[in-house]
Amino acid sequence: MDTAADDTVTDGPDGTGERPAGGEGAARSWRSRLPTLPPGARPYLAPLALYGVTKLVGLGVFASLLTHAGDFRGKNPRFGGGAHWWDVLATWDGWWYLQVAEHGYSPALVRLDSDGLFTVQQNSVAFFPLYPALIRMVSESTGLGLYGSGILVSVVSSFVAAAGIYAVISLLAGARAGTVAAGLWAVAPGAGVEWAVYSESLFVAIAAWTCYAVMKGRWVTAGLLAFTAGLNRPTSAVLIGAVGLAALVTLARPASRREHGVRGPVYAMLVAPLGLLSYIAWVGWSTGETTAYFTLQREGWAHFFDYGAYTWDVLRNLAVGRGDYPFAFSTPDLLSLQLVLALPFLIALMLRRRPPLVLVAYTLATIVTVLGTQQMFGNTMRYLLPAFPLLLAPAAALSRLKPPSLIVFFTTASIASGWYAHYVIFELGVP
Numbered sequence: 001m002d003t004a005a006d007d008t009v010t011d012g013p014d015g016t017g018e019r020p021a022g023g024e025g026a027a028r029s030w031r032s033r034l035p036t037l038p039p040g041a042r043p044y045l046a047p048l049a050l051y052g053v054t055k056l057v058g059l060g061v062f063a064s065l066l067t068h069a070g071d072f073r074g075k076n077p078r079f080g081g082g083a084h085w086w087d088v089l090a091t092w093d094g095w096w097y098l099q100v101a102e103h104g105y106s107p108a109l110v111r112l113d114s115d116g117l118f119t120v121q122q123n124s125v126a127f128f129p130l131y132p133a134l135i136r137m138v139s140e141s142t143g144l145g146l147y148g149s150g151i152l153v154s155v156v157s158s159f160v161a162a163a164g165i166y167a168v169i170s171l172l173a174g175a176r177a178g179t180v181a182a183g184l185w186a187v188a189p190g191a192g193v194e195w196a197v198y199s200e201s202l203f204v205a206i207a208a209w210t211c212y213a214v215m216k217g218r219w220v221t222a223g224l225l226a227f228t229a230g231l232n233r234p235t236s237a238v239l240i241g242a243v244g245l246a247a248l249v250t251l252a253r254p255a256s257r258r259e260h261g262v263r264g265p266v267y268a269m270l271v272a273p274l275g276l277l278s279y280i281a282w283v284g285w286s287t288g289e290t291t292a293y294f295t296l297q298r299e300g301w302a303h304f305f306d307y308g309a310y311t312w313d314v315l316r317n318l319a320v321g322r323g324d325y326p327f328a329f330s331t332p333d334l335l336s337l338q339l340v341l342a343l344p345f346l347i348a349l350m351l352r353r354r355p356p357l358v359l360v361a362y363t364l365a366t367i368v369t370v371l372g373t374q375q376m377f378g379n380t381m382r383y384l385l386p387a388f389p390l391l392l393a394p395a396a397a398l399s400r401l402k403p404p405s406l407i408v409f410f411t412t413a414s415i416a417s418g419w420y421a422h423y424v425i426f427e428l429g430v431p
Contacts, residue, residue, distance in 0.1 A: 061418020
């Protein structure tokens, strides 16, 4: 190991006190000047490198497909169009987030003279404030435009999410499986929004580290992270519920109560829901209607919990080759159907490995929420992106492969993801 003595100048052959140019001492001195990573950060190099390279390949294929088709040039810049291929990454929900980042909120419930699906005018308060606030903060502190800041926040958050997924999976199945899991999340169906002006990467980053904190018994951290998640997406309710359930079970068992104490779990249960509840309450107060947020989601976006009625209708139609249901997009719907059919298998494999309660509750609640809600079925791929614990069993299985086989797998998957995880949801559907 290099020490300070290695860099001490000693007499050279000519007695001048200098080392010969290019000698071993000079090489050691050069190496000593290189920045070194903290020991705790080194295990994350492999998963983050795999994640980053895999995402870059997928994004490159996506850009090539967009440019080749060229359809985006004729679309409205708000609805999947733009002058350049990268403009597509800031359309649809991305447009709303950028509006909030630039102008803030103007809460209102404006009724429409309509008897269709949409009876309330869409309003930006449907989009939670954490992600656009970070966009605005990065823009003002760096001088980047809002678009560049949005992409930067998403990309950085995606690496934090990949690190969190690695941390969780490696605790359960080893470092190699954790690395594979980070790579799998990069090529998961719907992963195209990870590097777009969407809040998924930020949410998964918070969710993964929240679960990790619970697994390590760091209840204060878990409570604060769940609180933060509540300011980012309404689906944070499943994460908050999972933290609360894990804390409650910890308190109910004498052995775990002695190990963790009472204050930490109680703190997590009390603090976790405050972010979500505060924002929903603020929307209600600002508009003068207590349930304004839910009214806006139901009547402005046609998104509401219907106990799976919409999902069942879609499945029946797809089974006989029909598209007689709202928000029908053939290609994304068929890919989402395949994912839904794979869910029982993925859930069974996950449960077989006996993961901690917080992961089980979080994953199952996420799935129930997605399949039990009326929303665009083709986006099921995207809505299930936060259910990263489903990667546990596939990652553990793939981790047993030799490096050449893993290289072939991730090369193929990264290229294919440019189509099924990026192009399909942005160009063949509505992300």
